Amino acid sequence: MTEQIGAGKRIGILTSGGDAQGMNAAVRAVVRTAISLGAEVYAVFEGYQGMIDGGAGIRRFGWDDVGNVLHRGGTVIGTFRSKDFRERAGRRAAARNLLANGIDRLVVIGGDGSLSGLDLFRTEWPDLLAELVEAGELDQEVADAHPALMIAGLVGSIDNDLVGTDMTIGADSALHRIVDAIDDLASTAASHQRSFVVEVMGRHCGYLALMAAVAGGCDYVLIPEDPPEAGWEERMCAELARGRAAGRRDSIVVVAEGATDREGNAITSEQVRQIIEQRLGEDTRVTILGHVQRGGRPSAFDRWCSTWLGYEAVRALLAADPGSEGHVFGIRGNRVAAVPLMDAVRNTREVSHLIDAGDYTAAMAARGQSFGVMAQLLRELTEPSRITVNEAGKRIGIMHAGGLAPGMNTAARAAVRLGISRGHTMLGVRDGFPGLRDGRITELAWADVEAWTADGGANLGLRRTIPGIEELYPIGRQLENHQVDALLMIGGWNGYQAMYRLHDERDRYPAFRIPLMCVPASIDNNLPGSELAIGADTALNVIVEAIDRIKQSAAATRRSFVVETMGRYCGYLALMGGLAGGSERVYLHEEGITLAQLNRDIEWLRRSFARGRSLFLAVRNERANEEYTTDVIARMLRAESGGVYDVRQSVLGHQQQGGSPSPFDRLMATRLVGHALDKIAEQLDAGADGSYLVGLTGSRVKDVPMGDMMSLMNTTVRRPHDQWWLRLREVVTAVSDEPEPQS
Template identity: 65%
Template structure:
């Protein structure tokens, strides 16, 4: 090989295959722009594997601007196809010829398990395909020798979320948004008519969408493939629906996965469920099959930033792989990208329906992630509780909110109340935070008192940001004694944690504080110790992304620069993740600071970029990124240096980030956190010396930590953790947002 050939850039192709999923475009953009930022030449394969087979114009050179406006689109802009021809060796021979003729020997595929199986087979056959093509004279021996291996990376695009070994797949979160939105809407009309609705959702072999939407939507019953109901389930289901009506519910919702079946393997259709309810309960049940709307619509904030991160990682994987590198599929587990052996991951995923068919449901559930198994247990407890009779000496658990408002607080309170009652506790609600507690605003909460709170924004119990001072501790201790509070659950943000920490520190002076206390993280800022995610942050991100989408659309007919400010105080989570999901070219954080040299570079780059034909630029600034270089200052700076090439608009999103209904992810996190908080309180109630704890989600697992040591892990001045996992995504922002110089 000549020096010139050795110096030639790597060539990488990307394709989408199988069923479409929201977020595929974000992944394609992540792959393409990351590869370009590393000096590679990128090709898009249109219409999936069929495009590889057909060649010609189906394999096109991809430029930076080709990925410029696809981030927020649903579906896949490069098309998909279930190619029968590629399944044959002759089809793969054509595909290999079309790739190698263009000098391409690196391939990223975004699709389901069938697509990834085809990718792994293609990689394994590649050396033999090269030999066959060379022997037939279809390519030169030199060409075959220059491309001895196919380097690959796979990403799972599937709304079913069925890949074993990861927490979520591309498209699942967006599909959950579609389903929960539909359940919320159907619930409203069902309540108007006191009617039962049966809702069918996708999921042939995986009950993720059905189970999670049932919990997030406050449904009464769910049927999923992994847990077929026991014999006689029809009577039990109808009895549960009648019990709900007797308790005051005006509507009933049953969610059915399309692959639901009984323990003999017979399908349980949604129509059968509807007819059963009508027959046994004597009511006019209605059926709604959501169908392909679950795949449609724009991707959620999560499916934008996570898919971009996955695309970035897949591009690096394919570009750095060597000829001997085995094929991998990349996924997200907790707050990390994981590399799984492709063949093994697909085999384990396909093992689940085999176990279901064999009746080994425990093993099938064992292959699902911890979140799935936890939620299956929690849903049963919420909807079919084995209620423990409350006794006079039952533990009295009080719930209060504190700090700033976060969507999902009502969901957490509702789950805590119902799970607490099911476990035999007396549940108390404190009105208006610690201010209400010191005034004795404490009421007993019953099962029906929290009806309908699942998807409601705000905080029905009320809250205050106030942190009680030492002079107020006596009144608070008296209130705890007067209402015989045995344990305290504090749901909130930084001020909530600070108040609980101060109480715990004064336990020697005030015996009433010597009770189990657990803090549940709920703040849009995502700035609490020990947790990758906090309740409310995902809802805020979706609000930010929706606003950015609308802001961008306002510039459709002009050349414009936008500077958008998010909330977050000194924590840049919302700015960085919102900017990544919204397609920002620049993001300004307090963690990094803003300097004059940086601004000079950005202004020069901005002016040069618009001079080369750019039409839109987006900068996102965290609200306290700099005391001097404010959002208004940045807007005036950029406009002053525009030389007439563009105009500038600034936008401060404001408190809408705290408003609105909680997203499905926040409803699920709130429910799971509430259950874990009750577990901690139950454990501490039985301890000789109960302690105060705080919860956190790490690597997909909920952990609890001693509140006394909280300050060791935070920057108390900046009010954020010392370690913030999402700061590792800054290179992703740079790779997809900063076009290499022409």
């Protein structure tokens, strides 16, 4: 039975300031988690203004009031920039109206202005209550029962400008909108050999512009934190001209709305357009994306992340003592972090002060390590030290192996261009380890990987084949014949096993005594040494989009769906897809499926439909149980339905491996191969032959010695012993398992 830490407590939830995709997921999580824990929840409509107006502006919410909202952009409870709340009289009215509903705990989803107002409200609370008592507007007994306001903040901001966390609610979805637009513009620009200047939001924060430029394979970017040095116009035009000379048919420059030069003068998208036209004589157009960046369906990340944040905020708020300091909850390295609210607001605002003061080094540092790393990588890609092969440089092979994962081409492109810029000769190994065995190895030039950023698939080809003992000798000969100094494999578990075999056999085959690097690329997200793999985010977005359509197809019926995802024995896609898609049940191999469990679920489903349910969704990992297959579960549900609901099943299949990679997968691919090349250079410079698994742990890219690989894995079921995402199982339960009504 769920612990009832919220018994007798009431929470208010509101959204304030600008809207952001994912706010509805957070509202849903707050409401349902609180109800699961025994608390009552009240939605405050139209932001802080709803507290001031009271009455219908504050309404108790039930479980179904937040049903079917995950896919919706904006905020279903409305938002407002309240001027009245800035005045003490407005905050006094807000306190009175909250206490009229017995509310002394508040979750606010908004930007830094909304959160600083929330902290002021908390600080003033005792004095506001004293004023209300003195004016005869509040009984002393009520005031004594609610001596403090306990608060929790979630940052809803597409700018991703909160210092102290990795991502804010809405930023990933906004990046999806921008990168989709850049992909579309690239095709029309290439058709006409035209240049485009794309302006994106970000008055004080260049996150969207920088990450969109990397993920979109753009030619130049201008951001507030790192204004260009004098003469930037010449350098920008020189790089655009170089790209055209190398055969590129389109040029795209991304400008953040807050971009300036080093003197503090604004750099506008129109100004950039004029510079390109005047100096290069190219037909150049401006596209200002505007508020479309805020709109539309939230991405899978903004659904599951916002749900997790709402869950953790409620748990912390219900456990808080009167007078406790308020916190902002955000994601930091695949974990929820609680940051003191005013510290977060103060540090965030400090960045704009640093920019105004011209301290750009400190401003970049304040944005975090990954921001600086991506800025450096983009500089290498857009202003390379060289674009021709250095014949005297080291020869580095690039290959794929294992199952297909979106983002493999992005990783290969980044590896080729970063490698060439760093003075290496980059070799493409075609068709995985069979291609390496047969010598299908060619030099890759800068232009050979043009337009690979947005391509799904794997243009180098791949195979799942793990080389046998008899194939090791010819592989060694090919490495020697092609003078390969290091080998970079971007792929899945079969590729990892193949690389481990080369590493393990280096005493017998001297050709294998070279740096061997594995970069994780698998939609299954089941690889050692990395918490996330390239391709998994794209697959997750495909799953969530499919679930949205499946649910919509049942809008006029009473129906149950059983959806099967890929993942082999790893339930990442099933659990995260179920969380982001709003499923009521998730079946994983990690937990197994029993007949007793299915019987309980069927009984619960029967009672739930009897109470008025019209839709049920279960998500099942493809290998959750060999006997209780998707078809068997669907048949059991149908047999026990009694005609109350019908049942459909959907096996999503290989569409999860296809399509253009998501912005996150493109960014991670670029970052991981950049680190892998750094590690290769480190080994070669030292005359060493260390082999490593490169991966993302928390928010940092790290490397694990290849010799440790097998100890990290349960090789029987092909997944790591430690899987961070399993902790979200309790979140799924809290937001999907509606408490039974008390008899």
